[in-house]
Amino acid sequence: MPELLEQAVGRLDRAVDADPDLKDIRKLLSLPHEVIERELTIRRDDGQRQYARAWRCRYNNLKGPTKGGVRFAASANSDEVSRLGFLMTLKCALLDLPFGGAKGAVRIEAEGLTDKERYQLAETYGEAFSDVLRPDNDIAAPDTATTSDDMEAMVAGIRHKANGMARGAVTGKPEDMGGIPLRKGATGKGAFFILDKLAADLDLDLAKSRIAVQGMGKAGAEFARSAAQAGCKIIAMSDSTGMVRNEDGLNPDDVLQAKADGTLDYTDDTEAIIGVPADVICLAAISDAVTEGNATELNARFVLEIANAAVSSSADEILRNRDVTVGPDILFNSGGVVASYLEWLVFQKGRKVSPEEHEAQWSDRLLTSAHALAATAEECEGDWRLAAYLYSLRDLNSIAAAQGIFDS
Numbered sequence: 001m002p003e004l005l006e007q008a009v010g011r012l013d014r015a016v017d018a019d020p021d022l023k024d025i026r027k028l029l030s031l032p033h034e035v036i037e038r039e040l041t042i043r044r045d046d047g048q049r050q051y052a053r054a055w056r057c058r059y060n061n062l063k064g065p066t067k068g069g070v071r072f073a074a075s076a077n078s079d080e081v082s083r084l085g086f087l088m089t090l091k092c093a094l095l096d097l098p099f100g101g102a103k104g105a106v107r108i109e110a111e112g113l114t115d116k117e118r119y120q121l122a123e124t125y126g127e128a129f130s131d132v133l134r135p136d137n138d139i140a141a142p143d144t145a146t147t148s149d150d151m152e153a154m155v156a157g158i159r160h161k162a163n164g165m166a167r168g169a170v171t172g173k174p175e176d177m178g179g180i181p182l183r184k185g186a187t188g189k190g191a192f193f194i195l196d197k198l199a200a201d202l203d204l205d206l207a208k209s210r211i212a213v214q215g216m217g218k219a220g221a222e223f224a225r226s227a228a229q230a231g232c233k234i235i236a237m238s239d240s241t242g243m244v245r246n247e248d249g250l251n252p253d254d255v256l257q258a259k260a261d262g263t264l265d266y267t268d269d270t271e272a273i274i275g276v277p278a279d280v281i282c283l284a285a286i287s288d289a290v291t292e293g294n295a296t297e298l299n300a301r302f303v304l305e306i307a308n309a310a311v312s313s314s315a316d317e318i319l320r321n322r323d324v325t326v327g328p329d330i331l332f333n334s335g336g337v338v339a340s341y342l343e344w345l346v347f348q349k350g351r352k353v354s355p356e357e358h359e360a361q362w363s364d365r366l367l368t369s370a371h372a373l374a375a376t377a378e379e380c381e382g383d384w385r386l387a388a389y390l391y392s393l394r395d396l397n398s399i400a401a402a403q404g405i406f407d408s
Contacts, residue, residue, distance in 0.1 A: 001031070002079035007313040008086050015389040018380070022390075024406045025397040029089065032059040032082050033066075033100075038128045040106060042120045052108040052121070056129045058138055059085030061100035062399050063092060065136055067337065067344075068102030069143025069172075070125060070154070076105035080287070087308050088337070091330040093392035095369050097341050102138055104129070110145045122150040126157025126170070133158050135168030135347060141340045142172040144217075148184075152177055168347040171340035178347060182358045183339040188222025188284065190335015191306050193363065194370050195280070195327070196230065201374045202302060202325065204279060212236040212278040212300065213252075215285030216259055219306045219333065223282050224252035238273040239285070242266030245276065275299050283310035290315045298324060305329035320383070328385040330392065331373055338365050 001009070012026045035057045042050050055078055058066040068088045081103045089101025106125060113121065132138045133154075142151055151173045158166040173179035199206050211232050213224045216239040224234050228251065236245040237255050244255055245267050258264040273281070274290065277299045283289045284306035290298060295315035303319070304327040305311060311319070311326055319326060342358050353361075376387040400406060 002082060004079045004083040004309075005032075005086060008083045008309065011313055011316070011385070012389060012393065014386055015393050018386065018390060019394070022393045022397055025393050025400055028400060028405070029060060029086065029393075029396070032057050032085055033061060034058050035078055035082055036129065036132065037078060040121065040124045040128055042117060042124055044117055045114055050108075052106050054104070054106045054125055054128060055081045056104045056132060056138070057081045057085035057102060058132065059101040059103070060089040060396075062396055062403070063100050064098040065100065065134075066102035066138045067092060067097070067099035067141070067340065068104065068139075069141040069336075070104035070106070070122075070146055070150075071143035072106050072108055072110035072121070072145040072150075074107065074109045076107040081105050083287075084308055087330055089396075090389065090392040091334055091337060093395040094330050094373065094388055095334050095338060095365060096395070097337065099139070099337075099341070103143075104140060105143075118150065119153045122146070122153035123157035123160075126154035126166075127160050128157075130158045130161035130166075133166075133169040134162070135165055135344065138169070139340070139344055140170045141336070148172055148174045148179060151179075168344065171343040173343070178343070180339065180343045180346065180353075180358055181355050182362055183336070183343060185218065185222040186339035186362070187306065187333050187336035188219040188224075189226050190338070190362075190366055191219070191223045191282070191284075191304060191332045192226035192230070193335065194332055194366055195227075195304060197367055197370050198327075198374060201377070202327070204302060206230065206232050209233070209279035210235045210247075210277070212238075212273055212276045212281045214238050214273045214281065214283050214289060215307065216256060217284065219336075220282065220284030221252065221256050223284060223306060224255075228252050235278060236273055236276045238270050240270055242270050243268045243272050243276075245272075280304060283307050286310070288312040290319075292318060295319055296322075298322075301325065302327065304332050306333045308333065316385070325382065326385055328388045330388050331370065331384075334369070335362070335366060338362050341365075 040052045084103035092099040233249040281300035282304045287309040291312040292314040295318040380387040
């Protein structure tokens, strides 16, 4: 089994130790349903062809059509895509969404593409995977380094090979194509919403909490803004270039504007964010940001994962022994997939829904799942990742059993 996927699936062992009835579903989830690998070709503006390897992993479809974002990243590979599809499977179960887990990726340095080249890349991805991307089979969405404009291009690509159902096979689209306002910023906004609602369960007084944020991309920026607007003190923010820190508190909008202008005055290197003394550190940048190599340097008592697999499995035991609580990615970054579900539902039902109604549905879904997980966390003595995995596995196990999958 590939290394990243093996580490991710290995975390299920603690859930099976806690509930041996889950051993069969753990085995079922040990490998993806299918991983499709294809080569994309685009024509650069200078006339040269560029080839890019692309993947679509449909990890598990017990609950319904698979659902997952598509990322453009120079480091993308089959192992990473499989790990992310696995995590999406658990996330959809935790949020009680009628989806299985999926993920897609293109191995390319997206920042080097012009707008025309980028449109062509996303369009080519949609066309290449149009045989699986359907609203009743597999639904794509934005992810790392992809946007609503990329989703529009992807729809166009699917449409080359499919009919008018193409819009239903992609979420995170522009509003004039059937996207919904709620989708913009939903991941970061949802992370703070859940943190705020669970603050008492986590023994956090957010009004007095000092928060560090790793990552100034879409999710990290929205989390920082939401936290600051609620009166929290953001004492440090970092990106891939460096870190800014102010014990009196940062204004996220000022930091993000300075970054956009190229005038941000970094005070330390990017890795320093891990050691900043804080009540909460939000990891919204990369996978495996905390590993066994730096887990002892972590100086926050609560770790909130927005980035998928932000805490490596190799760091789990170290953090548990240090009484550091981890808010797992499959709960805290779920705001995006719930918003995507609501967009998909609009297409399925063919009925427009007001932004206010969507907001209420979104917050209700997140709140219900957060409270359900809090109850399971009590059973797990405050181990929130174990609780999340137990909850998700029990849901998937009951569905598999009802479908007779485990019948001998």
